[in-house]
Amino acid sequence: MSATAQHRWLAQYPELGTEPLPIEPYISPSYFEQEREKIFKKVWLYVARVEELPNPGDYKVKKLHACGTSVIITRAKDGKVRAFHNMCSHRGNTVVTESGEETYGSSRAAVMTCRFHGWVYGADGRLVSVPQEERFYSCFDKAENGLTSVHCDIWEGFIFVNVDPGTVQPLVDYLGDYGRHFAGFPYDKMDFGFTYHTYLDCNWKVAHDAFAEAYHVDTIHAGSFPNVFSTGLANVQLFGPHRTCGVCLNLAAMPPSPVGTLANKLARGSLVTSGGSSMLPPTINPDRRSDFAFELSVTFPNLLLHVSEGIWFTHQFWPIAHNKTLWEGKYYVQAPGTYSERWALEHAMTLQRNAWLEDTATMEDTHRAMESGAKTVQHLQDEEILIRHGIVSVERYVAA
């Protein structure tokens, strides 16, 4: 292969450079503080799907460690989705008691009650009831003491929030061409699946990077997918701080077991597809390559969105400290129509779970070694361009 073909993404995006990149941003507590202030407290963050709040009165609380808050996302009686800080106007207790990273609830009356002294808020954020209201003084006005709202907007059923208290760029503009690239995929038709989360002793970018290339497929995934080989990236596109590409894989042999062969035949969704008719919008796998496996993209800063025939899945990396990250993997498929499809799906989901275990297995080792200081830079090859673009994008925000 010619040097130009080996360096095709550099040829397309020469401004990203070729030099080794410093490890310091992965291990520096002060760099992390800047990321919190200039990125996580300033940009749109994906927090829920609309299907998680189907009815008026449904709500979800999501912890946002890097923003120093947690948000309540509600659907009010008017059908509108809104977001608020989970903080009571009385003496600051959390309005919804949190039971983990994500807490779900529902109220037929579309209200939420602070358990400390019983102040009641509507799902639209208004303060509707205060026990012993008459004992508060004349300077207290219920109308001025609703929940503190957080910018909230929806793209293709993905609910985003932005905790910046000032004026912010509209979500549609923030996503820009990236949003247009991914519009039209039937996300809402596939709402059956599974989720995992775990805490990793690594920087959030270490976790991001491990999922943002296919260079590792032949080695790290030799256990779960011994018959799958990476054929490289396709159609890398950078959209401001966001990025996307196709990941192409080849089935070099039959699935490794008769069970795998049968399951692959029965499963509706497979990461190794055979082309033909497609649910993908024309922007994704535009050449309808037969080795296209899935579109791998990053919605800046911390959402990896993957779409494929019959499947979509996300990874999200929520920083907790410079060396601690919450990882969440969520996997969506169409509900199976028969028991045999259900069985095949379980098989596919188990393989996917194993692959995610393999993906997460390197992260803490990588971070520990980075903190040793033995090396100060890392080297990225052309197929690791999404990582390079990620580092450059973070640095642009931090330096701004």
Ligand code: FES
């Ligand atoms: S702190 Fe919420 S009612 Fe008192």
Ligand SMILES: [Fe+2]
């Ligand atoms: Fe992987």
